[in-house]
Structure formats: C-alpha cells, structure tokens
Amino acid sequence: MRSRKPLSTTVISEVDQPVVEDLHGAKELAPAEDARAAIRVRDLVKQYRNGTEANRGIDLEVRRGELVSILGPNGAGKTTFLRQITTELRPTSGSVEIFGMDGIAAPQQAKRAMGITPQEAGVFETLKVREHLELFGRFKGLTKRAARLSTTKIIHELDLDAEANKRVGDLSGGQRRRILIGLALLGNPPLLVLDEPTTGLDPVSRRAVWNVIQRRVAEGCTVLLSTHYIEEAERLSDRIGIISAGKMIAIGTLDELLALLRKSYRLSYRELLDETQVCYFATFAEAQRYVAEQRIAEYSLARASLEDVYFELTGHRFEDEQAEESVLCPA
Amino acid sequence: MPSLRDTISVFRIHLARLRAEGGPFLLAALVFPTAMYLFANAIRGDAAEEQNRFRFLAGSIVFSLSLTAISWLGYLLLENRFAGRLKLFATLPLAPSSYVFGILIFGVAQSILGSSALLIVARLLGARTQLGVLPLTATILLTMLCLSGISVIIATRARSFSEGSLLTDSLGAGLVFLAPVYYSPEAMPPALRMVSEWLPTARAAHAVQAALAGNYATKDLAILGAMAIVSLSLGFKLMRFREN
Numbered sequence: 001m002r003s004r005k006p007l008s009t010t011v012i013s014e015v016d017q018p019v020v021e022d023l024h025g026a027k028e029l030a031p032a033e034d035a036r037a038a039i040r041v042r043d044l045v046k047q048y049r050n051g052t053e054a055n056r057g058i059d060l061e062v063r064r065g066e067l068v069s070i071l072g073p074n075g076a077g078k079t080t081f082l083r084q085i086t087t088e089l090r091p092t093s094g095s096v097e098i099f100g101m102d103g104i105a106a107p108q109q110a111k112r113a114m115g116i117t118p119q120e121a122g123v124f125e126t127l128k129v130r131e132h133l134e135l136f137g138r139f140k141g142l143t144k145r146a147a148r149l150s151t152t153k154i155i156h157e158l159d160l161d162a163e164a165n166k167r168v169g170d171l172s173g174g175q176r177r178r179i180l181i182g183l184a185l186l187g188n189p190p191l192l193v194l195d196e197p198t199t200g201l202d203p204v205s206r207r208a209v210w211n212v213i214q215r216r217v218a219e220g221c222t223v224l225l226s227t228h229y230i231e232e233a234e235r236l237s238d239r240i241g242i243i244s245a246g247k248m249i250a251i252g253t254l255d256e257l258l259a260l261l262r263k264s265y266r267l268s269y270r271e272l273l274d275e276t277q278v279c280y281f282a283t284f285a286e287a288q289r290y291v292a293e294q295r296i297a298e299y300s301l302a303r304a305s306l307e308d309v310y311f312e313l314t315g316h317r318f319e320d321e322q323a324e325e326s327v328l329c330p331a
Numbered sequence: 332m333p334s335l336r337d338t339i340s341v342f343r344i345h346l347a348r349l350r351a352e353g354g355p356f357l358l359a360a361l362v363f364p365t366a367m368y369l370f371a372n373a374i375r376g377d378a379a380e381e382q383n384r385f386r387f388l389a390g391s392i393v394f395s396l397s398l399t400a401i402s403w404l405g406y407l408l409l410e411n412r413f414a415g416r417l418k419l420f421a422t423l424p425l426a427p428s429s430y431v432f433g434i435l436i437f438g439v440a441q442s443i444l445g446s447s448a449l450l451i452v453a454r455l456l457g458a459r460t461q462l463g464v465l466p467l468t469a470t471i472l473l474t475m476l477c478l479s480g481i482s483v484i485i486a487t488r489a490r491s492f493s494e495g496s497l498l499t500d501s502l503g504a505g506l507v508f509l510a511p512v513y514y515s516p517e518a519m520p521p522a523l524r525m526v527s528e529w530l531p532t533a534r535a536a537h538a539v540q541a542a543l544a545g546n547y548a549t550k551d552l553a554i555l556g557a558m559a560i561v562s563l564s565l566g567f568k569l570m571r572f573r574e575n
Contacts, residue, residue, distance in 0.1 A: 049575075088421050089574050107573060108424045116422035122415035124344055126351040138340045139423040167351075183419070 037097070038064045038191050038222035039085060044094035046080050046246075054080035056246040057094070064190075067213070067223040068251075069233040071306075072243035073314055078226040079119050081243065082195045085224065086116045098191065112141070115184035119195040119226075123176050125169030129160055132168055133182055140187035147186070154182040157212045159205070174201045181209055185216070192216065194225040198232060210236060230307045240306065244314040257309045266308055267291065269299035280304065333429040341420075341433020342440075345407065349441065359398050360445030364391035365452050371513045385460070388453050389539035390512035393532050395445045396471065397507050400478035401485075404438045405499030408486030413495075421572035431563075431570055435479050442475050443468075466542035473555040474535040478506075480562025487569040512536045531558050 039062040046055040054077045062068045072078045083089040085096055087107035096103035098110040124132055130151055137147030155164050158178045163171055168179060177200050184192055192213070198206040206229075213236060217223055227233050233240050234254055241251035250257060258264060263280035265287045270276050281287035287301050349356060368391040372384065411417045420430055450462070482499060489495030507513075509523075510533035516524050527533055534551040541548035 111424040118418050120415050121418040126347045135340050135344055139337055139425050
C-alpha cells in the first residue's frame with residue numbers, strides 16, 4: 001500500500017480506511033476504441049525548466065461523443081495536462097492526437113477542431129458581450145452572419161440575454177466566466193476542452209452551464225473537462241480520470257471507480273462536540289451492527305461516493321467542499 | 332501565415348479600446364508633443380529660424396509616434412499578455428503574426444490620427460509647412476513599424492507587467508530625447524552623437540523634417556525600413572502562443 005495522509009491529528013489505522021483494489025498506475029477500466037478516439041494521448045511527460053515534473057507519462061483516450069472529467073488535487077498536473085492537449089504548452093515527450101491530427105506538429109489544425117476554455121484568461125473589457133462573441137466567432141472561420149447567429153444562440157443558452165449589449169467590463173466575475181465558456185462554444189466545435197469551466201459560478205449559473213454542456217454532448221460533441229467539483233464530475237461524466245502527482249492513477253465510469261472500494265458503505269456521525277467520525281464497511285448490515293454496538297443515536301449511512309474514492313486514491317479531500325474536519329473511526 | 336480576416340478582427344477588437352479610451356490616448360499623443368513644440372520654440376526665443384521651427388515640429392511628430400508605438404502599444408501588448416488576453420488568442424486557430432499585424436494596423440491608425448492632430452495644432456500656432464503627404468505617410472509607416480517592433484520585443488520578453496511598462500515608458504520618451512530631435516547634434520558629447528545618429532527616432536526626425544518641406548529623405552527612409560525589418564523579425568520570432 002502507498003503511504004497515506006491523515007485527515008487530522010487522530011491516528012488512522014490502515015484497516016479503517018476504505019480499501020482500493022488497484023491503486024498503482026493508471027488503471028483504464030474501460031479502454032476506448034482506437035478508431036473512435038477524439039483525443040489520444042500517449043506517455044505524455046511535461047518537465048518544466050526548473051525541473052518540476054508536472055506530468056509523468058499520462059495515457060488517455062477519449063471516444064467521440066464522450067464526456068470525460070479530470071479530477072485531482074491542486075498542483076496535481078490537471079491544467080498542465082489540458083494545456084498540452086490544447087497545444088498551448090509543448091510537451092517534453094509523448095504524443096497528442098486530436099481526431100487523428102498531431103497536436104504537437106500541427107497545433108493550428110488541431111485547434112480548429114476545439115473549443116477551449118482556459119482556467120484563467122482575460123476578456124476584452126471594452127467590448128460589448130455580443131461584439132466580443134461575434135468577433136471571436138470570426139477567428140473560428142464563421143461568416144459574419146454565422147457568427148451573429150451562433151452568438152445569439154450562445155447568449156441565450158448561457159442566460160446572458162440581459163447583458164448582451166453591456167460592456168464586458170461592467171459584468172460580474174461569474175458572467176465573464178460564462179463569456180469564456182461561450183467563446184469555446186462558438187462555431188459548434190466537435191471537441192470542447194474546458195479547464196474548470198464552472199469555477200466562480202453561483203449554483204444556478206453552474207447548472208445552466210451543465211445543461212449547455214450536456215446538450216452539446218447529446219448533439220455528439222466530445223468534452224474533456226477538469227473540475228474541482230465532485231458533483232460536477234459525477235453528474236456530467238461518462239468517465240472520470242483522477243490525476244495525482246502528475247500521473248493518471250485511475251480512470252473509469254463512476255460505477256467502475258466506486259467498485260474499486262471494497263468497503264463501500266460510509267457511516268458518518270458526531271458524538272457531542274467531537275469531530276465528525278467517518279467509518280467504512282463492506283456491507284450495509286455490518287454498518288448497522290456497528291451503529292447498534294456503539295449505540296450511536298444520530299448518524300448518516302450511505303454508499304461511498306466518488307469523493308471517498310478520490311480521497312483514497314489521492315490522500316486529499318476537496319478543499320472547497322470540506323469545510324468540516326472529520327476523522328476516520330476505529331471501527 | 333497571417334490571415335487578413337484574423338488581422339482585421341484583432342484590429343477591430345483593439346479599436347474598441349480607442350473608442351472607450353480616446354481621451355487619454357489623445358492626451359498622450361497630442362498634448363505632450365504639442366507642449367514640447369511650444370517649449371522648444373520658447374527656449375529659442377522669437378528669433379527662432381524657420382528651419383528650427385521645422386525641426387521642433389518634426390521632433391514633436393516623432394515624439395508623438397514614439398509615445399504611440401512604444402508607450403501606448405507596448406502597454407497594450409503587455410496588458411494583453413499579463414491580463415490573460417493573449418491566452419484567449421492562444422486558444423484560437425490564429426497565427427501569432429495575425430495578432431501582431433492587427434496590433435500594428437491599430438498603432439498605425441492611431442499614429443496617423445495623432446500626427447494629423449499635431450499638424451493642425453501646429454498650423455493654428457503659426458507653423459507654415461510645404462507638407463508632402465506621401466513622404467510623411469511613408470515616414471510615419473516605417474517609423475511605426477520599427478518602433479512597434481521594439482514594443483513587441485519588450486512585451487514578449489518582460490518578466491512582469493511592471494518591468495515591461497517601465498521599459499516602454501522609458502524608451503517611449505528616452506529614444507526621443509537621446510536623439511538630436513529638439514536640439515542640434517553639435518550640442519551632444521561626441522561619443523553620444525555617434526550613437527544617437529543611429530537611433531530610429533533620429534532617422535525619423537530627419538525624414539519628417541524633409542517631408543514637412545515636401546521632400547523624401549531617401550537614405551533615412553531606407554535605414555528606417557531596414558531597422559523595421561530587424562525589429563519586427565525579432566518581434567515575430569519571439570511572439571509565441573505556445574509555451575515551452
């Protein structure tokens with residue numbers, strides 16, 4: 001077993017942790033069919049000049065029409081990975097193919113097939129929303145009319161109708177983020193690469209963006225996205241890849257990832273003013289027995305979630321969703 | 332290869348900037364050079380010869396071009412890079428040369444606006460010229476290309492926004508005052524005189540002065556053209572959308 005990071009100062013016993021059957025190396029649970037690959041990445045390595053190895057031999061195939069989410073703790077190498085796929089960053093070694101095109105040798109050609117939302121990018125504040133989208137539509141080879149039509153559709157989809165004629169500089173951070181997503185959608189590209197597309201959005205806007213993404217996937221678009229939100233990955237993805245320390249440590253459907261846990265029932269409870277206790281059990285009955293033995297009055301018992309898999313694989317919890325401290329119980 | 336459609340779109344994106352911030356631009360491109368023209372004339376006194384007036388006006392036009400090409404365009408390029416807008420362009424199937432050309436056209440348009448306004452002000456202040464429109468246009472174009480190349484180089488190499496803007500601000504004014512633009516070359520130390528004669532602003536001032544008399548300064552224009560090729564080639568080489 002690899003070393004684990006404790007959640008708090010409480011000593012955690014190995015046997016109390018959810019057990020993952022195969023933690024080592026990228027485990028592709030549902031290999032994609034080569035001929036249908038929208039993205040094919042082989043042995044991708046990125047080493048920066050200061051010696052930091054951000055990606056260490058990542059393989060990935062994304063089928064056409066599939067939505068794959070990439071999860072990973074901060075600094076795991078998610079953005080570096082996506083930036084190499086979008087041709088923004090030159091890999092140290094390995095290969096990237098976009099619909100069979102060599103993304104390293106022919107970046108312009110590969111970018112024609114992609115709509116990209118970078119994690120951090122600035123918008124042009126002096127332009128009006130409609131103007132911004134229409135002008136960027138022209139860069140994607142759309143005629144003036146097509147750019148106008150595409151812009152109108154996107155503005156409506158992203159619920160920006162009321163802001164269409166406002167200057168981008170007058171909009172909120174969330175609205176600007178939606179413009180960045182809109183820029184990626186222009187021209188209906190067959191592949192969307194979205195780096196944390198809903199970061200900074202309120203829950204309503206986030207759901208609106210999810211709907212847009214799901215609609216595009218239903219129309220046959222392929223999507224690769226990175227996210228900080230477990231719920232986003234669970235709700236949207238056909239498959240989920242987990243990156244840790246520059247390596248893809250697991251990839252598969254949600255069910256396949258959950259099946260990696262041998263102890264797949266999660267019991268959480270709190271005793272008076274203590275921290276929240278978390279225990280994992282192989283069966284529901286075993287969990288109920290523990291509750292009875294310990295005479296726990298208030299508890300929550302549920303199937304383990306992607307978050308539990310994620311924690312087990314990476315040793316990290318999602319910071320933004322884990323405000324409350326918890327410890328593993330000695331069950 | 333740059334595409335005309337992409338170049339025009341880049342130009343239009345930046346034109347919106349001028350629409351929103353035309354006032355400060357005019358302040359930089361017009362008020363400072365006009366003030367310098369008046370100041371130089373005042374220092375020389377009423378007996379200032381016609382030739383000196385031409386030199387001061389030429390100097391002020393070059394000052395305006397330098398502020399537009401290096402200070403203002405440089406600021407814009409730096410802002411695009413450090414505010415993440417360049418990253419947005421990098422997501423598109425857009426050649427870096429289209430981006431640079433779009434910015435250059437924007438710069439040339441601004442410089443024509445600034446120089447025309449300056450000529451009108453000079454006329455109102457009593458300056459009489461035998462302006463050659465074509466020689467002046469050629470001079471403005473070559474000067475802008477040469478100085479904009481310097482901006483591109485600074486914007487691609489600067490390690491931070493503040494470092495870059497310090498450089499563009501210093502060079503925007505410094506290249507004008509280090510060249511014998513508002514004073515005669517004889518007033519300079521001999522060693523500096525040799526160097527300053529080869530500054531693009533010195534060549535531009537000669538060429539503008541000739542254009543104000545209706546003539547072409549062929550040698551200066553040729554040198555400016557060569558300098559523009561060197562600075563822009565280097566700028567294009569350094570401008571990359573893909574990082575290593």
